Amino acid sequence: WARDTAPQAMHKTLISVMIIGLAGVLYYFSPELTDARLEADKNNVAPEVTFDSxxxxxxxxxxxxxxEVDYTLRAKRQIHLNNHFTLLEKPFVQFFKDGESHWSIVAESGHVASENDTNIQMNTIQLSGDVEVHTLDDYGNPTVLSTPLLEIDPNNETLETEDAVHMETTNIIHSGLGMFADLKRDEIYFYSENSGHYEPLEKNVASEK
Structure with missing residues (x-):
């Protein structure tokens, strides 16, 4: 794979955005990286499932x-079910790297699945409703991903969705259908229906003068 030799490549953080479509693979290299929904989740629970906390x-x-802290999970409210599912309202997930928050994920609602109540690791975290994924590079430049649904594998630190995704960085705006992200490697793969544009960082700087 060719590496971008533009001046902005001198930043230490590199996100590889891999666009997978009919035409092949396109690489972007960039230094920048409700209550109602909770009620809907509860209404979809099978009759034999009960709430125990x-x-x-x-x-x-x-x-x-x-x-070291691997990741954290916060929520405004949670309801635990006897089938080892936990319903979440306003979940907030953070993944850490070298002791500092590296990726942050927020949503309107979600649920967690684990093998049993004594399992300290979660199998998956399913988020829905205005899901946003945030990260910053070493210079404070943001990357924001938006999608209606997202599945998190916290043990492997990966994200996946089959839904539409919108991404914005300091110099990239991109939309696609379906996405897989490896948070450890700072890599984002878009599957299909890709569109967007890239603006060199030098152009952005020049326009501010």
Missing amino acids: YSEGINTVFYNEDG
Whole structure:
């Protein structure tokens, strides 16, 4: 794969955005990186499933093998079901790197699935409703991804959706259908129906003068 040699490549953080479509693979290299919904989730629960606990203002911290914070899960409210599912209102997920928050994800609602109540690791976190994924590079330049639905694999630190995705960085605006993101490698793959444009960082700087 060719690496962009533009001046902005001197930034330490590099996001590889891989656009997969009929024409092949297109690479973007950039240094920048409701209550109603909760009720809908509850109404979709099978009749034999019951609610066995309720809490507000949760803040759960998960650690890696080295004792460092791996990721955190917060929510305004949570309802735990007896089938090992947990319904979330206003979930907020953060992934950490070198002791600092690296990726942040917010949504209107969601649910968590684990194998059993004693399993300290979650299998998946499903988010829905105005899902936004945020990250910053070393210079504070933002990358924001927006989609209506998102599945998080917290153990492998990956994100996936089959829905429409909109991405904005300091110099990229891109939309596509379906996405896979590897948060450890700062890589984002768009599957199809891709459109967008790229503006060199030098042009943005010049326009501000």
